[in-house]
Amino acid sequence: MIEYKKIYRIFLVITLFTVGMNSIDNNYIYAQNKNIYQNELEADNQNKQKNTGTKNKTNDKTNNEKTKQDEKNSNTRQDKINNQNIDAEDGYKKNKSMNEEQDISKQYEVYLKNLFDYRNKAIMDHNEEILKKIYDTDIKFGLWAYEHEMKKMQYLKNWSDKQGVVFDEIDAKVKINKMREREKNLYGIICTVCTKYKYYYENQPDIKNEFQIGTQHYLHVRVEDDRYVITKEWYTDPFADSLNLEHINSKEIKSYILSQGQVQFDLSDRQKKAVDYAHKYCGAATNVDDKIYLINPNYKDFNSDGGDCANFASQIMYESGTFSKNPTWNYENGAATKAWVNAQGFKNYLVYSGRGYYLAKGSYEEVYKEAYKLRPGDIVGYEKNGRITHVSTVTGLDSRGYPLVTCHNTDRLLVPWDLGWSDKKIGFHLIKVNY
Structure with missing residues (x-):
């Protein structure tokens, strides 16, 4: 009987845990198990009383002590079962709360996507009036967020004029990482956003090109009159280094870009491996299996240590199978050399080791043809x-042969190589790699 009870208790704990994890009605299971166990205890006590009555009276003292011990053990077992049921009920409530939070997050992911799509359309159409409606500009942080998006909208217009392209679609995928209600109808949200941009060249309207950018956002959203208004927003903006740009001298550049044709080229197997790796693990810009964030777990993410761009570029080269590690250029067990993880050190190593060589360096106007x-x-x-x-790896060319880069910080997938880097104070180093 004792072995049976042990087995029963183990079975009961497993059952209650499984029930809690699967959000089944735990109260019903608790009542059923409690009744079963109480019936078993009553049957045990009846058997003990019968056995006690048939024994010699000289054993009464021993039997009474045994009965008291059995009752004590029974009470202990009952207390354990009650505690197990309480734990199971707590687990059920916690799981239910987590499921409810997940449901709310999923619901708000839809709302946020609609909000970002609405904003992206306003940016694409250069519609300042619609853009302003998304923000509470009576609040300082809301006003700053709105002004930032206005600069971004103007920059994209200037860049597309220089490039001779038209953006015809901007679409966002949203994943909420954390969310809480700060006060009634005001929510603080941390989320990952993957935005896909589609464009075509003015003299090539039937051929569409696309790229993706991944960003991490922290924002406050207030619900008012069935409308969602941003009162604060911060995110890793890929265009931040170009937002002060008033105008790009684009006439000659545009004419040259539009005169270029599509480039045909063959890649070696190792180059293909490098490209495939870059596209798979480009963080929040990835397009693998509909994931919104993916990096290689075998490598440390150095964002918290100052940036992950050189680390990712080194990974791409190493994982191609072309380049072996050495004491100067190395990663092992979460630690990396300067040449592996530092942008300046990585560039210097490429050039001085002979694994790469300069194609050109200088301002955009000086290098864009090269x-x-x-x-x-x-x-x-x-x-x-x-x-x-910062460093990026070229992983493709668009329909006019314009180089497209993939990188971390901010995460980019097949983005035009100068987009977001148009400030006149920025110089470019174009390096051929010897695959």
């Missing part, structure tokens, strides 16, 4: 205040 010689696997370095602060 950039057409870049091919997948090559590197673009971005210089600011005399130092390389």
